[in-house]
Amino acid sequence: MWHGQETGHSCSPTEEVTALRKDHAGRLDALVRRLGAERDGLLARYSALGIGGPAEVLVIARSRDELLAAVSAARELEMPFRVFGGLTNCLLPDAGLRGVVILNRARQARFEADTRLYVEAGAPLASLARQSVQRGWDGLTWAVNLPGTVGGALVNNAGAFGGEIAEVLASAEVLGPEGRVQEVGADWFHFGYRTSRLQEGGADWIVLAATFQLRPGDVEQLRAQAEEYAARRQRTQPAGRSLGSTFKNPPGDYAGRLIEAAGLKGARVGGIVVSTQHANFFINEGQGTATDYAALMRRVQEEVARQFGVRLEPEIEVVGE
Numbered sequence: 001m002w003h004g005q006e007t008g009h010s011c012s013p014t015e016e017v018t019a020l021r022k023d024h025a026g027r028l029d030a031l032v033r034r035l036g037a038e039r040d041g042l043l044a045r046y047s048a049l050g051i052g053g054p055a056e057v058l059v060i061a062r063s064r065d066e067l068l069a070a071v072s073a074a075r076e077l078e079m080p081f082r083v084f085g086g087l088t089n090c091l092l093p094d095a096g097l098r099g100v101v102i103l104n105r106a107r108q109a110r111f112e113a114d115t116r117l118y119v120e121a122g123a124p125l126a127s128l129a130r131q132s133v134q135r136g137w138d139g140l141t142w143a144v145n146l147p148g149t150v151g152g153a154l155v156n157n158a159g160a161f162g163g164e165i166a167e168v169l170a171s172a173e174v175l176g177p178e179g180r181v182q183e184v185g186a187d188w189f190h191f192g193y194r195t196s197r198l199q200e201g202g203a204d205w206i207v208l209a210a211t212f213q214l215r216p217g218d219v220e221q222l223r224a225q226a227e228e229y230a231a232r233r234q235r236t237q238p239a240g241r242s243l244g245s246t247f248k249n250p251p252g253d254y255a256g257r258l259i260e261a262a263g264l265k266g267a268r269v270g271g272i273v274v275s276t277q278h279a280n281f282f283i284n285e286g287q288g289t290a291t292d293y294a295a296l297m298r299r300v301q302e303e304v305a306r307q308f309g310v311r312l313e314p315e316i317e318v319v320g321e
Ligand SMILES: Cc1cc2nc3c(=O)[nH]c(=O)nc-3n(C[C@H](O)[C@H](O)[C@H](O)COP(=O)(O)OP(=O)(O)OC[C@H]3O[C@@H](n4cnc5c(N)ncnc54)[C@H](O)[C@@H]3O)c2cc1C
Pocket: 048, 082, 083, 084, 085, 086, 087, 088, 089, 090, 104, 121, 122, 146, 147, 148, 149, 150, 151, 152, 153, 154, 155, 156, 157, 158, 159, 160, 194, 198, 205, 206, 207, 208, 242, 243, 244, 245, 317
């Protein structure tokens, strides 16, 4: 969901619409000035896939204060806005996004007593996982090579190699639709397989920080485990620009296996191709567009449904749908 999305387009502007559009532009300029933001910042530069048109206003929030200031300015001026992390799970539209796009880079972290880790939501999860391993703290080793931020991982309940973020989350600080900061427990998120309440109708909430409860472990064992996970990723996952797994695994099966069995490895729409190494990864060969990616998704879904009667559900988020 797009916060405060404006709907309805008019082809021949009335005086009222022209005035509103002027107002929209005025509000954009005000935000750019107030936040030191970029006008029409190209999102492709920040997305793991290398796809995405311009954001009318693009804010890189480098601290919690900058994040809070950007959200409160957008709310005050009644501009649609959206917070993202590493853009490693989002297919962004070629036409770009209206309003304010905030990329969260607030990343302070504290390793506290009793193997508790407090971290701001813009911190890269993989780096925290590696630091935890070096300290002999167990619980995040599965994430040593997982792209993206802590915020994105909570929204998607990211996981790998049998672990998931829900298992180690003790509490989180969230900013509510009314602008109030609250401390919530893991139950609040309603975590499921790669889902949380923040995906469906809950996108009015912004994750500011998380506290993870880890466990004391053996440094050498954790290092060996981390190396094995990293090697497994390198062996099984393609290196090109992608969003990781496009579809969720259906119960009792693997999306990649089904796509491969349907004969779709190497299938292509425009500049997007189904990886020949891992069929659930779609690679942008350089000139791919969001339209290509979405068309390839539909083709794969239709073919897998036709051959195996299985409906593949997206794991990635198609933004703007
Ligand atoms: C090569 C590759 C491999 C991958 N492997 C895995 C894997 O093994 N397991 C797995 O689970 N995922 C995997 N992914 C997907 C991705 O890494 C995860 O989903 C990751 O947690 C997304 O984090 P992000 O910061 O990039 O989120 P984004 O893509 O930036 O955002 C995802 C969603 O979260 C929301 N969001 C982000 N930050 C906040 C915040 N602070 N407050 C509120 N909402 C927020 C956004 O609005 C958006 O809806 C992979 C991706 C790639 C590219």
